[in-house]
Amino acid sequence: MKEERYQQIEQQITPKAPVAFNMLKAFLVGGSICAVGQAISYFYIIFFNFTEKTAGNPTVATLIFIAMLLTGFGLYRRLGQFAGAGSAVPVTGFGNAVISAAIEHKTEGFVLGVGGNMFKLAGSVILFGVVSAFAVALIKTILVSLGVISW
Amino acid sequence: MVIVFRQKPAILACAAVAGPLEKRSVFFSYFDKVLEDERVYEQTNEKGQMALVRETCKVLLEKAKVKNLDIDYLLSGDLVNQMTPTSFAARELAVSFIGLFSACATSISSVIVASLLTEVGASNLAIAGAASHHNSTERQFRYPIDYGAQKPATAQWTVTAAGYVLVGQYVDGSPYIAAATVGKVIDYGQTDPFHMGAAMAPAAYQTITDHLKQRGQKIADYDAIFTGDLGTYGLKILKAMFAEDGIGQEDLKIIRDAGEEYYGEDKRFQAGASGAGCSASVFFSYVDLQLKTGRYQKVLLVATGALLSPLSYQQGQSIPCTAHAIEVCV
Amino acid sequence: MIFSFLFAFVVGGLICVVGQLMLDVGKLTPGHTLSTLVVVGAILDGFGLYEPLIDLAGAGATVPITSFGNSLTHGALAEAEKHGLVGVLTGMFEVTSSGISAAILFGFIGALLFRSKGTID
Incomplete structure (x- = not known):
């Protein structure tokens, strides 16, 4: 059996991901999570005197709390299987990555297990967020001080 | 490399034990025992896998009507961190143990080694086989159990199950x-x-x-x-x-x-x-x-x-x- | 108010569709996809484009992970405006601390309360 022939057979038989259907599911679920976020931020604006600008923080915290419950009861895994990026891209997906790792490594104790592994999935998001934010802000600050652009 | 066995090493007994989810398996009715708890009431997944190996070997010994001291070798392995679940189970069985790693092919590579030991007359009774545990394998190779990643249609589900055989000298009528x-x-x-x-x-x-x-x-x-x-x-x-x-x-x-x-x-x-x-x-x-x-x-x-x-x-x-x-x- | 929900739904949904394309067509792992989206959010804010998106879509722009990159950059820029280059380093977590602190706290509580189960339904 030639390796090239195998590659052809493998390509023929492997099912293609249903991209259009997956996109639709991601759109509906992701959009719904954001709409729920919008409702939560109205809740904070109306009842707790937050403004449109500051309501983002408590909204995010609330969504992560909901993600904790869904993760703990094994529901976020099923949502993720259905929605793909629709449940991974919203901040609840970030919460799920942290919380699922924390729950999983509970058996190794709270210091070595939970503490040491909590960010094993979500750590890269923080890393690249910080590095890229630093780079972007640095470039912009230098350009402003050179007078090329203004704030 | 093909090995032909002249002494006909025989499969004297078989045992299979599975986890609770494997009640859905089409082979369910053929298993000797199904565990009610996925961790066999142990604290960790890895200990659960150890208990799974131990339980299956116990069933095997009962079916063959032999004691663990009659066993010459245990040949087995698993996919979790340096095969600790199987090694720990071997500690409790107290028999000579060789850990084998061929990933999911360990179920057969162990039987091959057992047959060779029987063929050369080094072993009268050897236990061979393998076990896997869904939770401990998934967390080792992929993501935490509760992480919401989308699996493609080609993904497979690691079973919680074990199968062991007792390999010994040929007796009439045995496979x-x-x-x-x-x-x-x-x-x-x-x-x-x-x-x-x-x-x-x-x-x-x-x-x-x-x-x-x-x-x-x-x-x-x-x-x-x-x-x-x-x-x-x-x-x-x-x-x-x-x-x-x-x-x-x-x-x-x-x-x-x-x-x-x-x-x-x-x-x-x-x-x-x-x-x-x-x-x-x-x-x-x-x-x-x-x-x-x-x-x-x-x-x-x-x-x-x-x-x-x-x-x-x-x-x-x-x-x-x-x-x-x-x-x-x- | 109805429109704010609609915009949040559509914009948030579209960002997720971009993520799904990266997973299915780009064959990236979830880790690579999310990291890339965060970087995109940071760059968009560098050009001053993310704030208008938040004004338009509200939670549709603040809930997806791209907003994490945006708020990191935003905090850094706000401090840089006051204190120059030092501010870039010190201001980063000014705005975005709540997401991370919530994830850490609820991760800890989750570990206290739950344990993982390998069930299918």
């Missing part, structure tokens, strides 16, 4: 291992850890082809050829590879895959089952019964294994695979 093929490591450059069946199919193809060639046999000489855990798509690829060689559809029908059939039609398990316990629990329950009742006279059991680690995957290496085969006759 025996006539020959075995130790597989080469085959790597056709597959890199997707959610498409193991495609990576393992060439290894199964190679091992089966080598075995048939050196034994001077053809597929139709067998009542059944069972592969381990290729899953729906891996089995299709394997059959397509044999079809390329001009083997007819009628002959290909006798090639079956334990992983593909394991959970029946339930699509939530995607392409089927995987794990060392998948092939072990099917071979050493269902297939054994078919041999004992005379439905099969001659079968080829081929366990496939993907020899990757999380480290090799992250470092961008492809997935090397192997397949080991035993020819069991009655």
Whole structure:
């Protein structure tokens, strides 16, 4: 059996991901999570005197709390299987990555297990967020001080 | 490399134990015992896997009506951190133990070693087999259990199950291992850890082809050829590879895959089952019964294994695979 | 108010569709996809484009992970405006602390309360 022939057979038989259907599911679920976020931020604006600008923080915290419950009861895994990026891209997906790792490594104790592994999935998001934010802000600050652009 | 056994090392007894989710398996009624708790009421997944190995060996000893001190060797292995679950179970059984790693092919590689030990007269009774545990394997190789990642249709579900056999001197009427093929490591450059069946199919193809060639046999000489855990798509690829060689559809029908059939039609398990316990629990329950009742006279059991680690995957290496085969006759 | 929900739904959904394309067509792992989206969010804010998106879509722009990159950059820029280059380093977590502190806290509580189960339904 030639390796090239195998590659052809493998390509023929492997099912293609249903991209259009997956996109639709991601759109509906992701959009719904954001709409729920919008409702939560109205809740904070109306009842707790937050403004449109500051309501983002408590909204995010609330969504992560909901993600904790869904993760703990094994529901976020099923949502993720259905929605793909629709449940991974919203901040609840970030919460799920942290919380699922924390729950999983509970058996190794709270210091070595939970503490040491909590960010094993979500750590890269923080890393690249910080590095890229630093780079972007640095470039912009230098350009402003050179007078090329203004704030 | 094909080994022909003159002494006919025999399968004296078989035992298969599975986890609670495996009640959904089509092979459920053939298992000796199904555990009510996925961790066997232990604190950790790894201890649960250890208990699974221990329980299965216990059932095996009871069925064969022997004690652990009668056993000369335990040959087994698993996929979790340096095989600690199996090693820890061996500690409790207190028998001479060799840990083996061929990933999911350990279910057969262990039987080959046991047969060799029996053949040379070093062992009267040897336990061989393998176990896998869904939770402990998933967290080792993929993501935390509760992480919401979307699995493709080619993904397979690691079973919580174990299968062990007692290999000993030939007695009349028992199924025996006539020959075995130790597989080469085959790597056709597959890199997707959610498409193991495609990576393992060439290894199964190679091992089966080598075995048939050196034994001077053809597929139709067998009542059944069972592969381990290729899953729906891996089995299709394997059959397509044999079809390329001009083997007819009628002959290909006798090639079956334990992983593909394991959970029946339930699509939530995607392409089927995987794990060392998948092939072990099917071979050493269902297939054994078919041999004992005379439905099969001659079968080829081929366990496939993907020899990757999380480290090799992250470092961008492809997935090397192997397949080991035993020819069991009655 | 109805429109704010609609915009949040559509914009948030579209960002997720981009993520799904990266997973299915780009064959990226979830880790690579999310990291890339965060970087995109940071760059968009560098050009001053993310704030208008938040004004338009509200939670549709603040809930997806891209907003994490945006708020990191935003905090850094706000401090840089006051203190120059030092501010870039000190201001980064000014705005975005709540997401991370919530994830850490609820991760800890989750580990206290739950344990993982390998069930299918």
